[in-house]
Amino acid sequence: MRSDKSFARSLTHVAVVNLLIIVSCWAQKPQKTQSAVPPLPVDIPGTADRYSVLIMGNLAGQQAIWTAPDGSLHIFYQYNDRGRGPKTTSTLKLDAKGVPVAESVNGNDLPEIASSRKLHARIRYRSLEERLRRGREETD
Numbered sequence: 577m578r579s580d581k582s583f584a585r586s587l588t589h590v591a592v593v594n595l596l597i598i599v600s601c602w603a604q605k606p607q608k609t610q611s612a613v614p615p616l617p618v619d620i621p622g623t624a625d626r627y628s629v630l631i632m633g634n635l636a637g638q639q640a641i642w643t644a645p646d647g648s649l650h651i652f653y654q655y656n657d658r659g660r661g662p663k664t665t666s667t668l669k670l671d672a673k674g675v676p677v678a679e680s681v682n683g684n685d686l687p688e689i690a691s692s693r694k695l696h697a698r699i700r701y702r703s704l705e706e707r708l709r710r711g712r713e714e715t716d
Contacts, residue, residue, distance in 0.1 A: 612658070613635050620652055624650075627640075636657065637656065639651065647670060650665065650668075664691070667680050
């Protein structure tokens with residue numbers, strides 16, 4: 577009889593310990609915190625490639641990249657760290673080979689500070705074949 581009572585007592589102890597472990601694991605489950613990053617603007621097309629910046633599992637930033645009908649490449653980026661961070665839209669104009677020839681960046685460096693930058697590049701690219709041909713001509 578005593579062995580049956582001790583067996584039942586052992587089972588009760590095991591059940592109580594298991595229950596305590598389950599409750600403590602559930603209590604330590606991290607609560608979902610609301611992201612400080614605002615939603616993406618509505619003018620970003622649904623076909624844009626979208627990326628997320630996560631810090632310790634929390635959303636801290638976003639990026640969206642898409643090509644407009646005129647062939648220009650658009651890049652939207654926002655990052656929010658305790659209410660601070662950039663929110664910019666870059667537009668790259670590409671030549672026929674897909675090489676950037678102009679860039680404009682508009683947005684905010686910080687929430688209160690508007691920023692606008694433009695860069696135009698006039699760069700000539702020569703193919704390897706042209707450079708080799710010139711090299712042969714100079715050595716002849």
